[in-house]
Amino acid sequence: MTARKEDEMEVDSLDALKQEYYQGKHIAEPVKEIEEKWKLLPAFLKVKGLVKQHIDSFNYFVNVDLKKIVKANEKVTSDVDPHFYLKYTGIRVGMPERTDDDVANRSYTPHECRLRDLTYSANIFVDVEYTRGRQIVKRKNVMIGRLPIMLRSSHCVLTGKNEAELARMKECPLDPGGYFVVKGTEKVILVQEQLSKNRIIVDVDKKNNIVANVQSSTHERKSKTAIYVKNGKIYLKHNSISEDIPVVIFMKALGVQSDREISQLVCGNDHDLHDQFAINVEEASRLRVFTQMQALDFIGAKVKVNRKMGPVIKKTLAEEALEVLATVIFAHVPVENLNFREKSIYAAIMIRRVLIAMTDTVQVDDRDYVGNKRLELAGQLLALLFEDLFKKFNSDLKMNADKVLKKPNRTQEFDIFNQLVLHGDHITSGFIRAISTGNWVLKRFKMDRAGITQVLSRLSYISALGMMTRISSQFEKTRKVSGPRALQPSQWGMLCPSDTPEGEACGLVKNLALMTHITTDQEEEPIRKIAFALGVEDVNLLTGAEIYRPNTFIVLLNGVILGITRRVQHFAKSFRRLRRAGRISEFVSVFVNIHHRTVNLSSDGGRICRPLIIVENGVPAVKQHHIDDLIAGKLTFDDFLKGGLVEYVDVNEESDANIAVYEKDIIPQTTHLEIEPFTILGAVAGLIPYPHHNQSPRNTYQCAMGKQAIGAIGYNQLNRIETLIYLMVYPQQPMVKTKTIELIGYDKLPAGQNATVAVMSYSGYDIEDALVLNKSGLDRGFGRCQVMRKYATMVKRYPNGTYDRLADPPSRESELFNESYDAIEADGIAGVGEPVEAGSIYINKQTPVSTGIDAVPGSAQTVAYKPAPMRYKSPQTGYIDKVLFTTTESDQTLIKVNIRQTRRPELGDKFSSRHGQKGVCGIIVQQEDMPFSDLGVCPDIIMNPHGFPSRMTVGKMIELLAGKAGVLDGSLQYGTAFGGSKVEDMSRLLIKHGFNYSGKDYVTSGITGEPLSAYIFFGPIYYQKLKHMVMDKMHARAR
Structure with missing residues (x-):
């Protein structure tokens, strides 16, 4: 008995020893993963990511950069009169207000600007003091121009509003913002890619x-x-x-x-x-x-x-x-009192780099490495533009002041205030011209770039979102170079590997990944102080022999030399520790370059970074209780940053780090852990279910087609009047979702429908990817869409006092009447809901015959009018959907008519699943001739099986399986990249409900009534209807 007890004791003491290391787990057990760790993603997207970088950048421009620019150019003096000066003492931007006379400064909404063709902008106010004669005058809140305001930025009326308030403003809560409304059109300043400065x-x-x-x-x-x-x-x-x-x-x-x-x-x-x-x-x-x-x-x-x-x-x-x-x-290397020491060391290091590179080719840098790139956002571009306009504004003021002050015998004292008000237009029109044309022409920096802004594409919710994350490179597209187009390993997690166009822009136009953030400028002074406190020796006190000692590293801050450090790893560690403790801004990066023997500290704007979980001694800093608190709402993403659990890592620092993708990959050297591996994809590629089972180019094709899918645009889509809107009549959310779909809200504004698909050959009309559609399915509304078109006209005033008028239609009895007047009501405009055919008149406008200024002024002759009606041209019948009467800023009357067509799918319309499998409708078959399963289910679409082997879109097959299991189980399945519902579990569900585990069904022919001689792969797949419709292309084709 006692011997046994002693044995047990021995075992227990051994267990107690093991407990510390194994924590009661078996040595062969899999590594425990942090449950629900992806909940960090929605928390991150609340504060950063996707479109927030545009907004952050614009806010930084309005709140910080504007003040800096004005401070740098604060004084205007005159060459003629030494006493005269004008000094800017402050600048601020107001809230967007309209300038109409009839309404006393009431704020207006972006939606009103879209409808009325206005610019959504706010006044720029400055405080000035200047001399008038011998006295000094101070004036507050002088307006010097208007600045277009980015939607959802800190100066926008939409910011901080809840869904009900947004609905009152006719604005969609899911709309990302981050664009401008200029003259009624939505314009995006694309992210611009450039080589980094000062490096x-x-x-x-x-x-x-x-x-x-x-x-x-x-x-x-x-x-x-x-x-x-x-x-x-x-x-x-x-x-x-x-x-x-x-x-x-x-x-x-x-x-x-x-x-x-x-x-x-x-x-x-x-x-x-x-x-x-x-x-x-x-x-x-x-x-x-x-x-x-x-x-x-x-x-x-x-x-x-x-x-x-x-x-x-x-x-x-x-x-x-x-x-x-x-x-x-x-x-960029500072020189004070002609002390060139720093500059000479900088030049020496540069010469040394060249010398070393002559013999050792490893030292040559890679221009296409993402760490050597900077992304310019709206804020930086607008800052350049404002600086240019403001300098021009001041030099104009100076010229005017000189002109007036030159005259010796002036009757009254010169007041420059009137000039300030007069020149206010320059800044306003400069901004509007740049944003609406997209040409940034700055004389001072010899900068001349075209195509910086683009019209926000509103084909679907995804096309708008995808445009906000697009990066345009200033590289000529015609040159056939493979270098910049290749997929760089350094793009991992920063730029989406799938989302790039095909053709000449391939690889040059990129998109941000889901968790990417772009930094704004940080102050340098505190970083400089901390570096010296951490033992950096000042560069001005050193000789060449000391700088290049064997274990010495040069410390650079944003490309300018600070000094040298002897204990490089200690320096980098301490610096990171300070950053994690929140003593330094979280976006400052430190990176040790072994080849060049330098330590680079970066705090400049435009670097791409992303958050990662910190790992110390092989243990992730984020524990399960942190995630539970996050889900309960006790913690926010910022608390994770402040607590030193998560940090932002930019591309350069990432090459220093050792990042584990999953918890099980952690080794003693690991420094970071990915939050979620599927975030290497962007917002558009995130819609694809099981993308890791598809051949890579298929995902790229889907990224292009997902933006062309017809669906919902926003909650306010029926209030919008745009050139062209495509709307799906019954959009459905997909049966197989991904986590990205939920994060970006695609399930609320989807673009597609769940079609039951049978994979089989049927007739000969399904060759080369053509689809066979079920007529009854189309009758029930499958793939039906609405096309809205805007037709606008101005009621003009002419120099001789005459103006256009709207005439009532001729009476039905008169011989002038014909059926083209059918839709017109008594006010000369077609009534809402009236059908219009080709040739119908929808605005019965008349213009005066003579519009020039007459020879005899004031002669009271009657004005003769000639008809100038607006006729509807499309061959298909349309219906008047909305009529809008309004005035523009210049008080011209503007009439917009929205005409609606409803279209059902026809032969030649293009459809696509979410796997780059596009096809046109080849034949529409009566339901009685379609095959049916033994439950009596008839497919909506029959797809040719030859689309699978060469394209290897296994993701589509798994989607069908998961969709079928979800339908039977009454649940939505997940097809998230590198995860998602497992095929094994889906097969179990199918068997549980009495179906074949492979997703195949016993199908009967609709023509002969006999069972088909093979089992048919049969189930739901999410199909998108694309905007390419035969109706729009039937203009004139070769005979």
């Missing part, structure tokens, strides 16, 4: 020479400097210098005079590099340049002089060279 990028040019480029960008100027190799010698090249300068002369001009010091700054103690660099030192002595003054004269002789207006001050060559060196070349 050294080493590249190989066409002649296989090594080039190091840096594109400097500061508030004052943008410029590009290159250091390149030619015949073994290294030169510096810049636009403001007419010839390329040997780098040693450049270094001497920067005040590093001795050849030895230059070599040491560039090469450290590396003898091979010294030998390689020696030829450049000889080049300088060959050109007889030895001192700083000689170098400055050498450069000054080659500087292109700006022929600017104003008094020309004679400068010596050396002064010109000094000015160019201080402010133009490497403009």
